[in-house]
Amino acid sequence: MQWLDALIQGILLGGMYAQYALGMTLMFGVMRIVNIAHGDLMILLALVGISGSAMFGVGPFLVIVLLIPIGALLGWALQKGILNRVIGGDELPSLIATFGLSVALQNLMQQIWSADSRSLPGGGLESASVNVAGVYIGVLPLLVLATAVGLTGGLDAMLRFSPFGRALRAASVDSEAAAITGVNPRAVYATATAAAVAILGIAAVFQSLRATVSPADGPAQLIYAFEAVIIGGMGSVWGSFLGAIVLGIAQAIGFRADPGWGILMGHLVFLLVLAGRPQGLMSRNR
Amino acid sequence: MRWMVELSCYLAVAQMWNLLAGYGGLVSVGQQAFIGIAGYALFILSIRFGINPFVGVALAVIAPALVAVPTYALLHRLDGPYFAIGTWVIAESFRLLTTNMDFVNGGAGLTLRAMTQFSAQERAIGMTSWSAALILITVGGSYWLLRSRYGLALAAMRDNAIAAESQGVNVKRLRFLIYVAAAAGTGLAGAVYYMAQLRISPVAAYSPKWASVCIFIVMVGGIGSIEGVLIGALIYFASDRLFGEYGTTYLIVLGIITLLVAIFARGGVWGVVSRYVGVSIFSTRRIFARGDA
Numbered sequence: 001m002q003w004l005d006a007l008i009q010g011i012l013l014g015g016m017y018a019q020y021a022l023g024m025t026l027m028f029g030v031m032r033i034v035n036i037a038h039g040d041l042m043i044l045l046a047l048v049g050i051s052g053s054a055m056f057g058v059g060p061f062l063v064i065v066l067l068i069p070i071g072a073l074l075g076w077a078l079q080k081g082i083l084n085r086v087i088g089g090d091e092l093p094s095l096i097a098t099f100g101l102s103v104a105l106q107n108l109m110q111q112i113w114s115a116d117s118r119s120l121p122g123g124g125l126e127s128a129s130v131n132v133a134g135v136y137i138g139v140l141p142l143l144v145l146a147t148a149v150g151l152t153g154g155l156d157a158m159l160r161f162s163p164f165g166r167a168l169r170a171a172s173v174d175s176e177a178a179a180i181t182g183v184n185p186r187a188v189y190a191t192a193t194a195a196a197v198a199i200l201g202i203a204a205v206f207q208s209l210r211a212t213v214s215p216a217d218g219p220a221q222l223i224y225a226f227e228a229v230i231i232g233g234m235g236s237v238w239g240s241f242l243g244a245i246v247l248g249i250a251q252a253i254g255f256r257a258d259p260g261w262g263i264l265m266g267h268l269v270f271l272l273v274l275a276g277r278p279q280g281l282m283s284r285n286r
Numbered sequence: 287m288r289w290m291v292e293l294s295c296y297l298a299v300a301q302m303w304n305l306l307a308g309y310g311g312l313v314s315v316g317q318q319a320f321i322g323i324a325g326y327a328l329f330i331l332s333i334r335f336g337i338n339p340f341v342g343v344a345l346a347v348i349a350p351a352l353v354a355v356p357t358y359a360l361l362h363r364l365d366g367p368y369f370a371i372g373t374w375v376i377a378e379s380f381r382l383l384t385t386n387m388d389f390v391n392g393g394a395g396l397t398l399r400a401m402t403q404f405s406a407q408e409r410a411i412g413m414t415s416w417s418a419a420l421i422l423i424t425v426g427g428s429y430w431l432l433r434s435r436y437g438l439a440l441a442a443m444r445d446n447a448i449a450a451e452s453q454g455v456n457v458k459r460l461r462f463l464i465y466v467a468a469a470a471g472t473g474l475a476g477a478v479y480y481m482a483q484l485r486i487s488p489v490a491a492y493s494p495k496w497a498s499v500c501i502f503i504v505m506v507g508g509i510g511s512i513e514g515v516l517i518g519a520l521i522y523f524a525s526d527r528l529f530g531e532y533g534t535t536y537l538i539v540l541g542i543i544t545l546l547v548a549i550f551a552r553g554g555v556w557g558v559v560s561r562y563v564g565v566s567i568f569s570t571r572r573i574f575a576r577g578d579a
Contacts, residue, residue, distance in 0.1 A: 092313055
């Protein structure tokens with residue numbers, strides 16, 4: 001029973017990681033960029049949400065509605081101001097630029113919000129649970145998982161069927177050829193990054209509801225998102241969802257075995273996948 | 287004496303990163319793994335096996351080199367930018383592993399008590415010699431490497447890895463060798479640094495701060511050249527002394543400078559200097575690249 005409980009908690013935790021991982025899959029799949037400030041942007045949005053909620057006295061769902069456009073705007077500005085200047089060929093500049101951004105953001109947040117941990121009051125939502133056959137399942141984690149499934153399905157469908165998705169896939173395969181056929185790669189990139197950071201806005205609200213956030217938390221979230229993407233298979237939207245679930249289960253079971261080993265167990269599973277199936281669980285190529 | 291050890295460690299760590307990123311095209315944000323491993327190896331050798339720390343430093347370098355072999359075997363499967371975050375996961379794994387090991391006193395860390403058996407003067411001599419050796423091995427070693435037969439291959443790889451491969455450079459093998467050499471060099475710096483600190487803890491030794499030190503020094507100074515690293519290390523060291531007290535503000539500025547350099551001045555300070563000052567300095571830089579191959 002104890003292990004079944006750990007398994008269920010792991011799947012639910014994986015829902016949270018799936019939300020972080022989506023934005024990363026989108027950005028890497030399209031631009032071959034890894035944004036090292038990915039986790040820090042999520043923390044920034046979470047802190048903005050917490051302060052905004054306290055200032056205007058609005059509930060978590062209104063905060064989501066506010067954070068999505070803020071995230072989209074941030075992503076668009078990030079692409080226009082920084083990433084569009086460093087993409088192409090060499091990966092070094094984009095890595096270094098986002099690394100610098102990450103250091104600056106972390107310290108800026110520490111200056112504004114201090115190093116304290118905060119969380120978003122959910123009005124009882126965070127402690128509500130349902131009893132399913134003897135296992136208590138939190139309502140909030142279920143909501144997180146359901147949102148993750150919805151976002152993953154939505155993103156997958158958008159990439160497959162919408163004109164924007166076609167433009168995006170075209171630009172990622174060959175940006176010059178896409179440009180010839182009338183796709184503006186830079187505009188596509190800006191929209192993709194805006195979408196990626198807007199998804200982080202949703203993740204930020206859930207993260208600050210179910211746990212605490214502090215300015216130094218970003219790198220850990222970046223690493224979880226990254227591990228989910230690699231475990232699942234690079235470039236596959238449902239793959240990164242599956243990877244996030246696997247990572248969540250590994251961590252939850254590790255925590256149950258010994259609290260010090262939870263996160264480490266996640267890293268070990270990641271390394272095992274890298275050793276045994278480097279293309280990821282769901283990747284079709286190779 | 288303390289500042290001398292610090293400066294030489296920064297210089298060494300940055301030069302090793304320069305070798306990796308500047309020549310090997312391997313961008314790592316996890317070199318702190320090797321700092322921690324070598325630092326801990328030194329402390330364990332002294333505390334558990336009673337080995338003189340000044341001798342232990344030389345032995346401690348073996349550990350990161352050995353760890354680097356399987357690490358690279360796993361990480362080289364990761365594509366481009368994912369490699370960088372992979373190195374970070376490795377460093378985090380070692381941090382957590384160390385924190386969970388009672389053998390090394392877990393998260394509380396270790397103290398190098400053996401150093402009390404030496405007089406202040408003996409310690410000064412030992413530390414000075416090791417700092418000098420550290421620079422000689424990492425910076426001098428890189429210089430020697432770049433002048434050697436491999437120097438030409440490395441320079442070719444820096445400029446264009448695919449073209450170098452087509453000209454018969456074994457890029458895969460060369461990258462592997464660079465990764466292991468950089469792990470050993472970085473480890474040596476870590477061992478010397480924590481020998482001077484007398485204390486080691488997982489949070490400090492495996493801190494991503496080491497990655498930002500490398501990146502700042504190399505990017506601001508000028509990637510792909512030894513002069514750039516020297517300039518960058520001096521800039522970093524001076525600004526750390528002058529503005530370090532401003533804490534977060536100082537780090538925000540460092541982060542933004544790194545960002546701006548990556549966007550607007552990829553050659554760093556040395557890149558700008560060598561462009562404007564002219565051919566004479568540029569050609570000294572080229573001499574070792576031309577080498578004797």
